[in-house]
Amino acid sequence: MKMLGLSNKDTTFLLIVVGLTLLTPFLLQPFPVASGGNMFNAGYPDLMQRFAIFGIFAIGFNILFGLTGYLSFGHAAFLGVGSYSVVWMYKLLGYNVVPGLILAIIVSALFALLIGYISLRRSGIYFSILTLAFAQMMYNLAYSVLTPLTNGETGLQVYSNDPQVLRGPEHLDAPHFFNLFKMTDSTKLTLGGWEFTLSAGYYFTAVIAIIAFYISLRIFRSPFGLMLRAIKTNQTRLNYTGINTRPYTLAAFVISGMYAGLAGGLLAAMDPLAGAERMQWTASGEVVLMVILGGAGTLMGPVLGAGFIKYFENIFSKINDGVLHQWFAWMPDGLENVIITISHFFVGKSWHLTLGLLFMLVVIFLPGGLVEGGQRIAARFRGRKAKDDATHAAKTQPSAAE
Amino acid sequence: MDAIILQLLNGLDKGSAYALIALGLTLIFGTLGVVNFAHGALFMIGAFCAVTLQKIMGLSFEQVDPTKTDFLGKPLVVKVPYVESWFGADFGAWLINWQVPLSILLAIPVMLIVGFVMERGLIKHFYKRPHADQILVTFGLAIVLQELVKYFFGANPIQTGAPSQFSGSMDFGVLLGFDPMAIMYPYWRLVYFLFAAVVIFGVFAFLQFTTFGMVVRAGMADRETVGLLGINIDRRFTLMFGLAAAVAGVAGVMYTPILAPNYHMGMDFLVLSFVVVVVGGMGSLPGAVAAGFLLGILQSFASMNEIKSLIPGIDQVIIYLVAILILLTRPRGLLGRAGVMEE
Numbered sequence: 001m002k003m004l005g006l007s008n009k010d011t012t013f014l015l016i017v018v019g020l021t022l023l024t025p026f027l028l029q030p031f032p033v034a035s036g037g038n039m040f041n042a043g044y045p046d047l048m049q050r051f052a053i054f055g056i057f058a059i060g061f062n063i064l065f066g067l068t069g070y071l072s073f074g075h076a077a078f079l080g081v082g083s084y085s086v087v088w089m090y091k092l093l094g095y096n097v098v099p100g101l102i103l104a105i106i107v108s109a110l111f112a113l114l115i116g117y118i119s120l121r122r123s124g125i126y127f128s129i130l131t132l133a134f135a136q137m138m139y140n141l142a143y144s145v146l147t148p149l150t151n152g153e154t155g156l157q158v159y160s161n162d163p164q165v166l167r168g169p170e171h172l173d174a175p176h177f178f179n180l181f182k183m184t185d186s187t188k189l190t191l192g193g194w195e196f197t198l199s200a201g202y203y204f205t206a207v208i209a210i211i212a213f214y215i216s217l218r219i220f221r222s223p224f225g226l227m228l229r230a231i232k233t234n235q236t237r238l239n240y241t242g243i244n245t246r247p248y249t250l251a252a253f254v255i256s257g258m259y260a261g262l263a264g265g266l267l268a269a270m271d272p273l274a275g276a277e278r279m280q281w282t283a284s285g286e287v288v289l290m291v292i293l294g295g296a297g298t299l300m301g302p303v304l305g306a307g308f309i310k311y312f313e314n315i316f317s318k319i320n321d322g323v324l325h326q327w328f329a330w331m332p333d334g335l336e337n338v339i340i341t342i343s344h345f346f347v348g349k350s351w352h353l354t355l356g357l358l359f360m361l362v363v364i365f366l367p368g369g370l371v372e373g374g375q376r377i378a379a380r381f382r383g384r385k386a387k388d389d390a391t392h393a394a395k396t397q398p399s400a401a402e
Numbered sequence: 403m404d405a406i407i408l409q410l411l412n413g414l415d416k417g418s419a420y421a422l423i424a425l426g427l428t429l430i431f432g433t434l435g436v437v438n439f440a441h442g443a444l445f446m447i448g449a450f451c452a453v454t455l456q457k458i459m460g461l462s463f464e465q466v467d468p469t470k471t472d473f474l475g476k477p478l479v480v481k482v483p484y485v486e487s488w489f490g491a492d493f494g495a496w497l498i499n500w501q502v503p504l505s506i507l508l509a510i511p512v513m514l515i516v517g518f519v520m521e522r523g524l525i526k527h528f529y530k531r532p533h534a535d536q537i538l539v540t541f542g543l544a545i546v547l548q549e550l551v552k553y554f555f556g557a558n559p560i561q562t563g564a565p566s567q568f569s570g571s572m573d574f575g576v577l578l579g580f581d582p583m584a585i586m587y588p589y590w591r592l593v594y595f596l597f598a599a600v601v602i603f604g605v606f607a608f609l610q611f612t613t614f615g616m617v618v619r620a621g622m623a624d625r626e627t628v629g630l631l632g633i634n635i636d637r638r639f640t641l642m643f644g645l646a647a648a649v650a651g652v653a654g655v656m657y658t659p660i661l662a663p664n665y666h667m668g669m670d671f672l673v674l675s676f677v678v679v680v681v682g683g684m685g686s687l688p689g690a691v692a693a694g695f696l697l698g699i700l701q702s703f704a705s706m707n708e709i710k711s712l713i714p715g716i717d718q719v720i721i722y723l724v725a726i727l728i729l730l731t732r733p734r735g736l737l738g739r740a741g742v743m744e745e
Contacts, residue, residue, distance in 0.1 A: 071534045122729055125437055125533050129680050130729055133722035136673060145715030281673060285541060292538060350553045356545030363539040364527065 010217060017213060017300075021206045024048055025196050032193030036326070039318055045186055045199035046270075047314055051307045052205040053266045056212045058290040058302030060259020063216055064252050065288070066297035067225060069232035073128045073284050074115070074135030078108040078257045080142065080279030082264025084149070087156045087274045090175070094167030095158075097175050097183070097204075097269040101262060108261020109254055116253035120246060123235070135284055142276035155275035175269050177204060183270055205266050212259060213303070219255070220299055228252055232297075260287075289355070293362050295369030304370050309355065316351035319343075404575055404584040409702045411574065415591040415660060417698020418598030419445075422653035423675040424682060424690035425602060426646035432622045432685045433639045436525050437533050439540035442672025443547040444513065444647045448654025449663035450551055451512055452505035453560050459485055459498045500565050502659055509651045517647030521640045544668065552665040559662035564590040568659075590659050597656050601649060602691055608645075609687075618642055622685075677725040683738020693736055697721050 006014060020027065025048065031037030042048070061075055085107045086100030093099055119130040142150040150156055158164075175183045177200075186199035219225045230238055231245050238245050268274050277283075286309070294305025324343055328336045346354045366373050423445055430438045462483040470478040486494030497504065524543065528536045563569070568589040575585035609615035621628045621635040628635045654663070661667065678697055682689030703709065705717035716723075728735060 069534070071537065118726065118730065122733060125537065125684075126680065126729055126733060128534075128537065129676055130726060132673060133677060133725050137719040137722045140718035141715050144718050282669070288538065288541075345550075345553060350549050353546055353549035353553070356542045356549060359542035360524075360539055360546065363535055363542060364524075367535065 004214065006217065006221070010221065013299075014214060014217060017303075018210055021052075021210055022203075024051070024206065025198055025202065029194060029196055033195045034193055039323070040315060042311055042314065044197055045184075045202050047310065048199070048202045049205050049266075049270050050310045052202065052209040053263050053270070054287075054290065054306040054310055055303040056205075056209050056266070057260055057263035057287055058294065058306040059209075059212055059216045060256040060263070061287045062256075062291050062296060062298075062302040063219060063228075063259070064256035065291055066302070067220075067228035067232060068249050068252050070120070070123065070249060070253070071128050071288070072119075072131040072253070072256075073281060073288070074131035074133075075256065075260050075287055076279050076281065076283035077115075077135035077138045078112060078260035079264035079267070079283065080138070080274070080276060081108045081111055082261035082266075083268040083274035083278055084142075084156055085261070086265040086268035087158065087272060090158045090164070090268075090272055091156075091162040092165065094164045094171060095173070095175050095272075096166070096171075096179070097177060097265075101265045101269065104261045104265030104268075105258050108264070109258045112254045112257025112261075113250070116250050116257070120249050120253060132281060132284070135279060135281055139276055139279040139281070142279060150274070150276060153276070155273050157273050175272055201270055205270070208262070208266065212262070213299075217299060224248070224251070229297075289359055291369075293359065293369055295371030298369070298371040301369050301371040308370065312354070313351065316347050316354060317349065319347040404580045405706065406703075407574075407578070408585045408587075409706055410699060411585070411587050411591070413699030413702035414595045414695070415698075416701065417695035418595050419653055419657055419671065419694075420675055420678045420698050421691045421694025422598055422601060423650055423671055424678040424694045425605060425687060426650045427675055427679050428682070428685060428687050428690040429605075429642055429646040429649075431679070432687070433618065433642045434521075434525065434529060436528060437536045437540070438525070439537050439672065440520070440544040440547065441540075441646075441650055442668035442670070442675065443544040444516065444650040444668070445654040445657075445671055446551060446663065446665065446668030447516060447547065448509050448513060448651030449658050449667065450555060450654075451509040451651065452502050452562050452655045452658045453555060453663055455501050455505045455508050456560075456562050459483060459501050461485075463487075499567075502562055502564055502655065505655045505658075506652050509655045510648050513648040513651030514644040516651075517644035518640060520647070521643040525643065526640075544672070548665050548668060555665065557665060559664040561662045562658040564593075564659035568593055594656050594660065598653070601652065605645070605649065606687070614638065614641075674721060677721055679735075681725050681728045681735055683735025686735065686737045686739060689735055689737030696736075697724065700724065 004011070004014075025043050027043075028048065029041045029043030031041050033041075042051075057075075057079065061072070065071055082104035085104040086097065089100035089103055115131065115134045119127055119134065122130060143152055171179055172182050177183075181200040183201035183204065184199075185201070186197050189196040189198060227243075227245075227248050231249060235245055264274075264278065267278070290305035290309050291302045292305070293308060294303065295301030321340070324340045324347070325336070328339050331339065344350070362369060368375075423441060426444070427438060427441050430436055430441070460483065462481040464479050465482045467478045467480045470480075472478045483494060483498060485497050488494070489497065520543070524539065525536075528539060571586040571588045572592060573582055573585070574587045576582055578585070609619055617628065617633055617635070618638050621633075621638065625635055654667075657663075674697075675694075678693045679690055681697065682691070682693030700720055701717065704720040710717055
């Protein structure tokens with residue numbers, strides 16, 4: 001079974017990803033609504049859209065960081081640029097999201113070209129600082145001088161007196177796709193005690209995310225992708241063989257910038273707002289976190305990392321005293337209080353602490369992220385089976401997720 | 403002219419803070435070869451040492467004062483801080499008034515311990531890992547420290563006052579022969595600058611004139627040889643990490659009257675301090691100090707109205723702009739040695 005220029009294994013892999021993505025509204029809703037597990041359900045549109053959007057962001061970042069090893073600390077700038085582009089298209093043309101998304105990709109590509117051209121003259125920590133400096137400059141400017149373009153602290157939004165020249169009287173009054181559906185449209189499906197929300201906005205982002213994933217898969221398997229990996233492994237050697245690596249790294253930087261712009265555009269497609277806080281350097285740090293946590297340089301890793309962080313951001317910040325008391329009610333009172341006091345450090349408002357700890361643990365013990373962890377466990381099981389068969393399995397083959 | 407001098411002075415206190423943090427960052431990078439993204443968090447912890455002492459000083463109990471009455475005619479209930487009842491009213495009030503400078507006495511041991519624990523517990527294992535890993539793990543640590551502080555002290559900035567003797571402003575212009583009120587400069591900022599100067603000279607003198615400092619400098623130049631000579635260079639480097647943490651901590655303590663400490667001040671300063679280190683030259687101590695003051699002063703000049711009307715927004719981006727220019731034209735930084743991290 002070969003499709004779209006992929007090998008057998010990759011086709012299966014892609015199909016699995018497509019299946020999982022399309023079934024997400026069901027898979028993330030494993031508990032009946034009335035049950036205590038309902039708070040662990042993640043099958044509501046807002047969160048699922050964020051999975052898909054940050055998945056795209058992380059996939060793009062991974063093309064730069066995972067393949068070439070260049071650690072950018074300024075990718076949130078492109079996210080912000082993408083959001084602003086989409087909202088401007090709303091204001092000027094109308095609520096159709098497509099022109100905005102196209103503009104978001106183009107504008108972020110231009111910014112990435114400029115910033116990448118300058119920043120890639122240096123590598124290592126200097127590259128990180130340069131990208132950070134550019135992103136901070138853009139963030140500061142968005143708050144101050146560029147207020148006419150960005151609406152400063154209020155954030156850019158659509159007002160009733162905006163021109164919206166392409167908007168006809170019959171057009172929808174919220175972000176929509178060629179007037180076919182609104183992003184906020186959704187149908188509820190009730191099966192027994194379960195309730196599933198099928199949202200137009202989610203499927204829209206999911207389709208884009210699948211395309212984004214497919215492109216990254218092709219890049220990983222292409223000679224271009226190999227070249228990027230070679231740059232990560234030994235750039236000096238490449239230079240000595242007479243290869244100029246700059247065009248390759250620049251291309252990777254621009255591609256990842258476009259992914260980030262697209263993700264930012266989609267954020268504004270879901271919620272027609274754009275604010276400068278999206279460009280802050282902590283947002284850049286977050287995407288680094290996602291990629292590292294999932295596994296840099298792997299295909300699935302960034303998506304897993306993005307989903308993991310967004311899921312736990314949502315769940316952990318929802319856990320409050322009431323929930324904790326409910327959970328630990330079976331314990332003796334003294335112990336219960338001790339445990340709840342300790343839990344306070346990690347849940348609710350201070351879930352970032354958990355995130356920071358997790359991040360440290362991953363960097364220290366599992367530099368390959370969740371994917372590597374999964375592979376290690378799989379390898380251990382496989383190793384045991386091989387021993388049972390009294391065969392000496394060769395070194396485990398790299399799986400498709402690599 | 404007076405406007406220029408005023409901006410020069412305004413740049414000094416911010417520049418002092420940049421210089422102190424950058425000095426610690428450079429010290430750590432020069433000795434251990436580690437890029438420490440948690441250094442801003444150390445600055446913040448220092449600032450919160452001052453907040454802690456303020457809370458301790460503020461602990462009080464209620465006492466009925468029979469000599470006074472409130473508006474209803476009943477005996478007045480007054481709050482008496484414990485320190486005043488323990489050490490007598492005069493000395494207690496003095497302690498409360500001078501709490502920020504006194505916090506240094508608390509901050510130094512706290513920061514030394516934090517520094518040692520951090521170095522032995524975490525950084526030690528990252529000597530040989532790539533810089534990217536070092537950045538990432540210390541970034542994670544910074545998040546953890548920041549969230550812990552947020553947990554205990556809340557998200558809002560906490561005001562801490564300078565001693566009342568320094569609360570006003572100094573008419574600096576009169577000293578230089580300008581009109582009165584032309585150059586007003588808060589006393590505490592002057593104190594901060596002098597304090598920073600003392601700390602910086604102290605660190606340089608320590609490195610230059612003590613045997614310990616000499617060994618450290620030798621280790622910075624050639625770690626292996628120093629080790630082969632039978633000197634336990636690792637332990638000295640750990641001590642230097644503690645020293646760098648203490649410098650960042652006291653810088654944070656003294657900065658509290660200028661900027662009310664909040665949990666994310668560390669991150670805010672960290673980004674700028676890194677830029678400072680890069681501009682000064684990775685691994686160059688004089689470079690870090692010079693670049694700290696230079697960028698602080700440049701930033702305050704850029705926020706003059708005349709310059710802002712000429713180039714809008716320049717005050718927001720000047721530091722980053724300078725950093726980009728320096729990195730592209732002279733990657734080793736202003737005073738960096740050739741060959742250190744040039745790529």
